[in-house]
Amino acid sequence: MxxxxxxxxxxxCVRKEVIDKMQKALAECYGNPSSTHSFGRTAKTAIETARKTIAKYLNAHPSEIIFTSGGTEADNMILRCAVRDLDVETIITTKIEHHAVLHTVEDLEKEGKIKVHYVNLDEFGNPVIEHLKVLLQQDDSKKLVSLMHINNEIGNKIDIDAVCGICKENEALIHSDTVQSIGHYIWDVKKTPIDFMTAAAHKFHGPKGIGFAYLRRNSGLKPMISGGSQERGFRAGTESYHNIIGLEEAFVQSYDNxxxxxxxxxxxxxxxxxxxxxxxxxxxxxxxxxxxxxxxxxxxxxxxxxxxxxxxxxxxxxxxxxxxxxxxxxxxxxxxxxxxxxxxxxxxxxxxxxxxxxxxxxxxxxxxxxxxxxxxxxxxxx
Missing domain, CATH: 3.90.1150.10 (Aspartate Aminotransferase, domain 1)
Structure with a gap:
């Protein structure tokens, strides 16, 4: 072969249906979504429709979906903004997270902004839940737990509902890198009390360079990128319209099938x-x-x-x-x-x-x- x-x-690889949608978007809808004329309004409407579509499948509110360049940006944004805006003093994670999380957490620790604790792993590489509980209860600092739902190398899948429940019991925030999960597993953020999660379209037959962050409403996070008022003021910069349309189509195709x-x-x-x-x-x-x-x-x-x-x-x-x-x-x-x-x-x-x-x-x-x-x-x- x-x-x-x-x-x-x-x-x-990118699905044919996604390619077709993106080609049409590139050829026919080139207005800046922030412009007030008809070309801009058409693009803006399509972006907001995509946001609503994704939110509906996750049982989220559209305002909780922020388009990003992918999972790495979304992870960085969430972790850094949580420390800056939510007074997070301690981050609890594991040593087998994606480097988008690990390196960000390490940098925050080197900058003197947080303490980091690593959850012990069992012989298969799963976080030891009892140790997580100990770490959550060892002091009164404001804590954020960051545990990926599915490990990108060995494929381990944690019980995210149980982890979220433990975090809520201990008044800790919970973030999960769900890049290997979104598009492959059903999510209901009303039932799973997660605060933050991330996605990348190219992991489920969409284009590269586009993803999203889920930020629970009224989270208190503020923008990391300054500039215009795009993404409801949370992420400045002209939206990548054709990529967002591709993300939406890949997302719908993945869940409908x-x-x-x-x-x-x-x-x-x-x-x-x-x-x-x-x-x-x-x-x-x-x-x-x-x-x-x-x-x-x-x-x-x-x-x-x-x-x-x-x-x-x-x-x-x-x-x-x-x-x-x-x-x-x-x-x-x-x-x-x-x-x-x-x-x-x-x-x-x-x-x-x-x-x-x-x-x-x-x-x-x-x-x-x-x-x-x-x-x-x-x-x-x-």
């Missing part, structure tokens, strides 16, 4: 896991990624029985064979330090072996998975 794309946790598409992707993941077990003796699955109750249906993280010397060529060999996957998150592919997630989860012995993340979408096939397993098997055996 010439091309097998199994890196959907990094980014997904969720049951069917989730079943297909889950079947692919289950098939891939079984084929690896059959063909690769000694294969292991990192975190909860092979447990479909406790992990997302979209990815699996595999630890392979390959020597450290030979492992150096594994990803290159897969790429030569036309297979795209990841040794960690795409955000850290240029790092020589290895995965900060796996460094927290794996034993020293398993860290010496290569781990790869394979992530799936509706556009993958059984034939592609068979081919991928055969290439891995051939590499290990030769």
């Amino acid at each position: 010439e091309n097998v794309y199994l890196d959907n946790a990094a980014t997904t 969720l049951a069917v598409e989730r079943a297909k992707v889950l079947a692919l993941k289950e098939y891939f896991i079984e084929r690896l077990k059959q063909e690769i003796p000694g294969v292991k699955f990192n975190g909860y990624s092979a447990d479909n109750h406790n992990s997302t249906y979209t990815l699996v993280n595999v630890n392979l029985p390959v020597s450290p010397e030979k492992a150096l060529m594994l990803l290159f060999n897969l790429d030569v064979k036309g297979i795209a996957c990841s040794k960690g998150s795409a955000c850290q592919s240029g790092s020589n330090l290895g995965s900060h997630v796996l460094n927290q989860v794996l034993t020293d012995d398993d860290l010496q072996k290569p781990s790869l993340r394979f992530s799936f979408s509706i556009y993958n096939t059984i034939e592609e998975l068979d081919y991928t397993v055969s290439v891995i098997k051939e590499f290990i055996e030769k």
Whole structure:
């Protein structure tokens, strides 16, 4: 096979329906949404319709949806503004969060603005809830908890309803990086008392460079970017109209087809896991990624029985064979330090072996998975 794309946790291909909507928007609706003439009003109306559409699916209020350039901006904005505007003194998180959260929290601590506490992890990489309770109750400081719903590397899925409940019981704010979750799981912010969460369109077959932040109404957060009055005054700068339209279409397509598409992707993941077990003796699955109750249906993280010397060529060999996957998150592919997630989860012995993340979408096939397993098997055996 010439091309097998199994890196959907990094980014997904854009749906045809999304491309069609965006092309139409680029060609026909080029007015500045802040302009008062008909061209501007048309663009502004479409943006507000998109906001209402997204809010409806989340059972949120439209004013709680703020369009951003993606998940990283949204995470930074929420964490920094919470410290600045809400008198947050302590942030509680884990050492396996996305770097958009980890680095922001580290910077805030270095700037002397907060204290940071890290929740202990169990052997699979899940936050230990009892330790979270201890951290929430150890002093009277204003606290914000930041725990991602689905880990982008090992796929672990936390009980976000339970975490939110614990935070509310202890009068703490709760933020979750939900970039791997939005578009793949149903959310109802009326039932799940979350304060802040984030999304990126390119994780669910939308365009890159657009996402949104969910900010619970009357949160008290103030703008981080100064300028015009766009996004109801919260995020200055001319709106990326065509990207917002693409985000809306991708969002609607994902949720309107969720049951069917989730079943297909889950079947692919289950098939891939079984084929690896059959063909690769000694294969292991990192975190909860092979447990479909406790992990997302979209990815699996595999630890392979390959020597450290030979492992150096594994990803290159897969790429030569036309297979795209990841040794960690795409955000850290240029790092020589290895995965900060796996460094927290794996034993020293398993860290010496290569781990790869394979992530799936509706556009993958059984034939592609068979081919991928055969290439891995051939590499290990030769």
